[in-house]
Amino acid sequence: MKRWMAAAYLPRVRPDLWLLSALVVIAALGLVMVGSSSVAVADRLSGEPMYFFYRQAVYALIGLVVGFIVLHIPMRMLAANTFTMLAVGLGLLLVVLLPGLGHSVNGAQRWLNLGPLALQASEPARLCLVLYIAGYASRRQYELATSWAGLFRPMVFLVIACFLMLLEPDFGASAILVAVAGIILFLAGARLRYLFVIGGGGALALTMMVLSSPYRMQRLISFSDPWAHPFASGFQLTQSLIAIGRGHVTGVGLGNSVQKLSYLPETHTDFLFAIYAEEFGLIGSLALIVLFSIVVWRGFAIARRAVDAGHMFSGFLAYGLSAWVVLQAFINIAVNMGLLPTKGLTLPLMSYGGSSLVMMCALCALLLRVDLESTQALREARS
Template structure:
């Protein structure tokens, strides 16, 4: 365990602890009807989420204890291992199909969603590349070849599952990192435009995605079929009004809103806690993003580039996914199948986010250690 005398970021730890506790409360509330129907135990999902929180905190501690220099040296191998997991998902008999999407590997205790570790591995890989090749990235279009290729490989595998939401998140985070890494604006804008056009074409190419887009524009036109989920989500958000109907008093969680404890838990939170609850939730995520970017900036100023760009990527990923999930629940974006970090039920997502936060705290620790002149804690970036 790293020396405690350097302390921890109180804001980051406090916001994380608050969201984890709030997530447990909301999973217990939102899943009660679904759990009763499936297992006969209304707190089945709560107990499992409590286990995932314990495992997530333990994983975060492990990530915190590993120096940045080791993560940097292992970033390529972790990337290829993550690609291997995505390939395994597509193999019949190994990948588990749920709702016509093959995204999981059954580990017995729980199902691993392979797109979760691949995001972390890709962020590490791109951070390592920017650290090594920043001069080329800033002055030549050749500097974009490797990170874009590294992005396209997992995106192609994710689309084969299919998992359009994870693909969109990967694109957003990697292009954020390249922008912050100083990619020449003209080349960057051209590649970004091509990526957005490609993403748009992919979105309308599959019939089910096109239906989602049409249902998104007017869910009430087909409210008994394709528009049902979004319509029920909007009803939940609308019922919340200013202060909500009260914790545990949601009506939409009573099997009206599908995925009420996973992708659409924000709608139940909005119904039970209203606009006040939404504002507090957004404030907590804003604290995590603020502290993550502050930690990244400190590392960048001190010349610890791998730690800096890793932190930018991790903070951007958490913020972007939270924003997209909330926007989907409020009908501002088409349904993506993305969880709300630290709040939604799900082991893969929770473990990955806890690992990311452990890494952010490690970067912060090394920043503080460097300020005290403890050079052994620094990575070689």
């Protein structure tokens, strides 16, 4: 214990203020929008209009505590335990599917009951698997660049993880995991043609899954033309588009959304961006996109600095985590705008949900830890 406490110190350098500021602003906007977008549904379900706001504030405090703890974990300790992270991630995805342990909501068995809280298993599982992929990439760069075997080994575990997620089902989480893993492995030296071959096989398998499932086919059909069935399968998307359209350039003002008054379902979770766009308009939407762009810009800069300092695990991890945030934000916004079928993915740091918010706080803390360690390493090398 004393050894861990001695190792768990914070480097005495200043964090990346662009990254930190963008993350704080996004999280603050998220808390405000959860309160604004959920007043109608909260009043209907609990009689307290700010019910979801209060819960999200508690989740944010828990996330800050978790982030503070993660921030004090040295990268070398995580790099030495990536196989443990892999076992934990796969274990969570398996346990949630077991009868009596997993909890089903809206037909999806994704949650584990932990007393007063419910944990969405795919959130910590994805983080554990990304840690494993970053560790593998840092150890096996030569094999990744020269052979199929180097790429095949991590793909076995990814296939298992995605198969378990699709059984829940959680297609969006599995898509993000595969994309992030592909980016890390490519940056670590994996040949592009190998990735294309594997990606093509995955795309073919997903196509077959969609064609064999009436539920997924219905989602695809309603996405391609939601106005054909505006009061049935296309209802959610058409209401989302109406909300975004009402925002015009400057928005209707904070708290003045009409679509959140029981017209648009899932206003505080998957479709929070639509209410945000209605209340803040095109200008506010572009500002939010800029904030997420700053996160990925500074995240990639931090990753590059870590690689230059010789911290390969930290660098690949920072690349993966930054890509995770921006990809999930892009997919959520695209779903709200009708550019992609519904995936069930939250808007990072903004949508309501304890598992998502706490894990995003841990993810941000990891990015900041990589930043602090790489900055200190380069400073020491120069001096």
